[in-house]
Amino acid sequence: MVKIEIVVFDMAGTTVADDGLVERAFIAAVDAAGEKVGDRDAALRYVNDTMGQSKITVFRHLTGGDEAAARRLNTAFEQAYARSVADGDCAPIDGAAELLGTLRAAGVRTALTTGFSRDTADRILTALGWTDLADLTLVPAEAGRGRPYPDLALTALLRLGGTDVRALATVGDTSTDVLAGRRAGASVAAGVLTGAHDAATLRAAGATHVLDSVRDLEPLILERS
Known part of the structure; x- marks a missing residue:
């Protein structure tokens, strides 16, 4: 051994x-960035299924490979998560x-x-x-x-x-x-x-x-x- x-x-x-921070940050990111990710419930299931992966990789999939849209979503996600951390939700x-x-x-x-x-x-x-x-x-x-x-x-x-x-x-x-x-x-x-x-x-x-x-x-x- x-x-x-x-x-x-x-x-x-x-x-x-x-405690749901990733899900909430994802929803906030989609709302803030205004990007289309298809059916939101299906997109959220994909986010949960791929927990642990690099977030930019997840957003590339959800935006169909649109790099600019993926980066906008990733930035909005990181900002939403950072706000939760700053608010003490960590x-x-x-x-x-x-x-x-x-x-x-x-x-x-x-x-x-x-x-x-x-x-x-x-x-x-x-x-x-x-x-x-x-x-x-x-x-x-x-x-x-x-x-x-x-x-x-x-x-x-x-x-x-x-x-x-x-x-x-x-x-x-x-x-x-x-x-x-x-x-x-x-x-x-x-x-x-x-x-x-x-x-x-x-x-x-x-x-x-x-x-x-x-x-x-x-x-x-x-x-x-």
Whole structure:
């Protein structure tokens, strides 16, 4: 059994409570940007199904590949989400910050990743007082491609000095998070039930473990580190 050296965490829905913020920001973005995305209910289902992916990628799909429209929607979405964060609608998942602290104290390196832009990620981290919580934070633009591609996890592995992809663990609340972890070669690609997707969806994506919450990850990692 390979020792776990690095744990890559998703943010919204995994370490940061979502509570419908993404859905509300999407609706606000469509209203503000005035872009056509087809049937709104179908578009919202697509947003939920693709939780964890880079948001600009989602908007490219919804606008039929219209890059200018996708960028307008993405900007409006990020602005709406940022307003929610500024209004205090941003809270940690219970036990998440403590877990990252425990892992770092045990010599396990940690990364926080997201499908949001760097600006939005930094707003969330600042609001929570998490700017120094993890060893690394990453957004898709800094890694190449967002999830379900393995770029975020593999970039974290490289930047944090990992010795083997099997020494990597990933954790997220969506099938996209799980698939990205599996594609990166992580020996642990855990799914948690505090966000977008249910246990059946996470298992279908290939989750090695399905946990009630990220706080339940500690024994799994420490027994292998």
